[in-house]
Amino acid sequence: MLGYLLRRVDDPESAADLVAEVFVAVWNRLGDVPADGGARPWIFGVARKVLGNHHRGARRRSALTERLRAELNRVHVVRPETADxxxxxxxxxxxxxxxxxxxxxxxxxxxxxxxxxxxxxxxxxxxxxxxxxxxxxxxxxxxxxxAGVDIGGAAAPERPRPLQRPVTKGASS
The missing domain is CATH 1.10.10.10 (Winged helix-like DNA-binding domain superfamily/Winged helix DNA-binding domain)
Incomplete structure (x- = not known):
């Protein structure tokens, strides 16, 4: 199982974590394991699904990282030492x-x-x-x-917009 996953992910640590996830899933579904010698291919099927979840999660994390990076580049933060x-x-x-x-x-x-x-x-x-x-x-x-503060002359920084989740077809949450 480790070899199967090592060939499909970028690092050995992720493969080891995925092996653990596969066997947790197998343990939780012991009643579904085929008794007629089909356990091995069934476990590989479980591994394929766990791997798919891993890749989808990685894509979601990457997309979120990019959205956060874009938001941080867009937001103008006024620091006390540079504020008028x-x-x-x-x-x-x-x-x-x-x-x-x-x-x-x-x-x-x-x-x-x-x-x-x-x-x-x-x-x-x-x-x-x-x-x-x-x-x-x-x-x-x-x-x-x-306090006699003239707010008419203050250049207000751009207010950041909250991050929005992207709309995806078929998503239900």
Whole structure:
């Protein structure tokens, strides 16, 4: 079995892991093993299916890695040492807000979540999330005015879009 899988994957460690997966699958399906001497080809059939799952998983991981790489290249991150004074002032005021306000504002503004998603993240109803977000935005705006921060001149960084799963035909999840 190891030789069969070694010839079909790139590294010996993956082949060894796949051998273990094959025999776990065989163990879980002991009642399905043919009794008339057909066990060996049946086990190779199981190995073929495990190998197919391995290759599909590798393709999914590769696609996700590429999407993440593209997203990281697209997102402009403003670092404190390179931000202009207005952005630093906005950040300083933001840090003075209550933790709950910072959380809903960050989830909405930086993570791109809507009220329904914020509700799930913070453990409340959608309506409560909408109210919290509205009130947090108001408190933030008042705090900015009170601190004399001119947000009109601040160049806001591009807000990152959340990663979207690709739509595939026949996918059901």
């Amino acid at each position: 004074q207005s952005l630093r002032d906005i950040g300083a005021v933001f840090r003075t807000l209550a933790e709950a306000d910072r959380e809903v504002l960050a989830l909405a503004g930086w993570e791109g979540l809507g009220p329904s998603e914020i509700a799930v993240a913070v453990g409340c109803t959608r309506g409560t999330a909408r109210v919290r977000l509205h009130r947090a935005r108001g408190r933030f705006a008042r705090a900015l005015r009170k």
